[in-house]
Amino acid sequence: MSKQVPIVDYLVLDGDQPHLEANACAECGALYFDRRNACARCGAQSFERRALAGSGTVRAFTIVHRAAPGVKTPYVSAVVDLDGGGVVKSNLVDVEPDPEQIALGMPVQMVTYVAGTDDEGTEAIAFGYAPADASHPENGA
Amino acid sequence: MTVSDTVWIIGASMTKFGRYPDKDVVDLGSEAALAALADSGKTIFDMDLMAVGNLYEANGMVGQRIQKQIGQTGIPCYNTANACATGASAVRIAHTAIKAGEARMAIAVGVEQMGKSGLLGGAGRAKGDRKVFEPSGRYGAVMSPEGVLGTGIMPGVFAQAGMEYARQHDGVGFEQFARVAEKNHKHSVLNPLAQYQKEFSLEQIMGAEVVAYPNTLLMCCPTGDGAAAVVLASDEVVRQLDPDQRRRAVKISASVLTSDPWTESAQVQPDVNTLTRQAADQAYEQAGVDPQDLDLVELHDCFATAELLHYDNLRLCEPGGAGEFIDSGGPWRDGRIPVNVSGGLISKGHPLGATGVANLYEVTTHLRGEAGDRQIEGAKVGLTHVIGLGSACAVHILEKPAA
Structure with missing residues (x-):
């Protein structure tokens, strides 16, 4: 198996249990995907790593048809409310890029896939969200 | 002094x-x-x-x-x-x-x-450069996340903001957003200072090329x-x-600038609502003016979806009632509170640094009774609003002094 790296550092590949991890404020629990000097909500300066759920619901989406050069269109971008806390943005996968096929509030489940390969054969693993009622055995990283 | x-x-x-x-x-x-x-x-x-x-x-x-x-x-x-x-x-x-x-x-x-220049940007690796994944930036990204981990550029960001409102409120969808653009294009016909002065039907707007659903090309401001x-x-x-x-x-009567207070979702998707609501509420209090007193409003319609949200954020309609407000003709020049009679950013244009001064020019011109064909008759109180993503929101309330 070729070497794999996550597309961003808040995606933890962790074998067959890929998941997102955030910096959680030790005082108020506010979640951040990047490093913070202090919590933007309460000002506390200590954080702990927290694993986030893979399941959630679609809070908002858009279907992008016109994009920067090199970005494949159309694709569906969504903001997802994660079960148990946290909000994340990523693509919806395994859905038709058709507003009739996507429902606001629909349950989704995180999946991972190979988004690119570099010249040394290393694969970048990305995450997206698929409708929760479908099964996606082919989407394991 | x-x-x-x-x-x-x-x-x-x-x-x-x-x-x-x-x-x-x-x-x-x-x-x-x-x-x-x-x-x-x-x-x-x-x-x-x-x-x-x-x-x-x-x-x-x-x-x-x-x-x-x-x-x-x-x-x-x-x-x-x-x-x-x-x-x-x-x-x-x-x-x-x-x-x-x-x-x-x-x-x-x-x-x-x-x-x-367009709003899509687009940097790229020079062809022929050897590509080796190296984490960089605050998220340790090994490749551009745009189009992979959703979209972060303007048409899509504002499309998602509109869809979030649509999820929360019945009677808001593609057609209501499109009606905003129908209105602003129609208004622009009367404004000789607008970049575009062309009327489009609702069908033309909804049938135009989709940039980021639900925003079509005719629902996006030009550069x-x-x-x-x-x-x-x-x-x-x-x-x-x-x-x-x-x-x-x-x-x-009021001059207010706000930045984003912390909200959970704004960590991944800009929240254009909270800071606008705070700016508007501070401005109404500073001016001692009620939203229902406004004779005209110039607000930040960078995309049609954005304008609809701001009807609610600026308290121009009942809470949650932005869809009903546009459907009933409320923000048209002959409606309850005329919005963007200049044609708005969608038609008048949006040279970024000029926009927040140009909307003061527009309202001032109406309050002076000097707006020519597009004059809102008897205008005495007006509001201007701009939002810069990241975010900064400015609201001004202008009044014609009693004679």
């Missing part, structure tokens, strides 16, 4: 928005500055302060370069950058200086030259060039104006 309780607009101007390949930001900014000064009956030699908003050349001392065209007098000159609230932030600097008694008169200029300027003055200066000039002075 003494503290001024009230700050007034005594001069206002804007260039026609459009494309000026033969001019630069200094030409455009100087043109607007001189026109606003002429409109005020004052000159640059009367000004105690200058503030200039420009985004694309923010490190280029645009204000001082404009001074070299119109008059170098040694006054303090501030160059501001605050995304799409850049121009309004320059106005805020002039406003606070007069209010504090540090200036009697000040000029604020907003100017931008975007050319046909462009342009400038606007206002001359502000203290109570004392206004009292001493000759009667014809004093009659044209417009009172700034």
Whole structure:
């Protein structure tokens, strides 16, 4: 198996249990995907790593048809409310890029896939969200 | 100098928005500055302060370069950058200086030259470079996340903001968003300063190329060039104006700037609502004005989805009632609260740094009764709103003084 790296550092590949991890404020629990000097909500300066759920619901989406050069269109971008806390943005996968096929509030489940390969054969693993009622055995990283 | 309780607009101007390949930001900014000064009956030699908003050349001392065209007098000159609230932030600097008694008169200029840059950006690796994944940036990204981990560029960001509202409120969807663009394109036909003055049917708008659903091409503002300027003055200066000039002075009843308070979802998707609501509420309180008192509003319709949200954020409709407000014709020029009678950013254009000054020009012109074919008859109170993603929100309330 070729070497794999996550597309961003808040995606933890962790074998067959890929998941997102955030910096959680030790005082108020506010979640951040990047490093913070202090919590933007309460000002506390200590954080702990927290694993986030893979399941959630679609809070908002858009279907992008016109994009920067090199970005494949159309694709569906969504903001997802994660079960148990946290909000994340990523693509919806395994859905038709058709507003009739996507429902606001629909349950989704995180999946991972190979988004690119570099010249040394290393694969970048990305995450997206698929409708929760479908099964996606082919989407394991 | 003494503290001024009230700050007034005594001069206002804007260039026609459009494309000026033969001019630069200094030409455009100087043109607007001189026109606003002429409109005020004052000159640059009367000004105690200058503030200039420009985004694309923010490190280029645009204000001082404009001074070299119109008059170098040694006054303090501030160059501001605050995304799409850049121009309004320059106005805020002039406003606070007069209010504090540090200036009697000040000029604020907003100017931008975007050319046909587009809003999609797009950097790329040079062909032939060896590609090796290396984590970089605050998220340790090994490749561009755009289009993989969703979208972070403007058409999609504002599309998602609109869809979030649609999820929360019944009766809001593609057609309501499209109706916003139908209105603003129709309004623009009366505004000779608008970049585009072309009417489109709802069918044409909904059938146009989709940029980021639900925003089609005709629901997105164009890029462009342009400038606007206002001359502000203290109570004392206004009292001493000759009667014809004093009659044209417009009172700034509220001037507010906010940034994002913490909200959970805004960590991944800009929240354009909370800071707009806070700015509006502060402005209404400062001015002692109720939203229902407004005769016209110029708000930040960078995309049609955005305008619909701001009906609610600016309290122009019942809470949750933005869909009903547009469906019932409320924001049309003959409706309950006319919104973007200039054509809005969608048709008038959106040269970033100029926008927040141009909307003050628009409302001032109506309050003076000088708006020609697009005049809202008897307008006495108006509100302007801009939002720069990141975020900064400015709201101003202007009033025609009692005769």
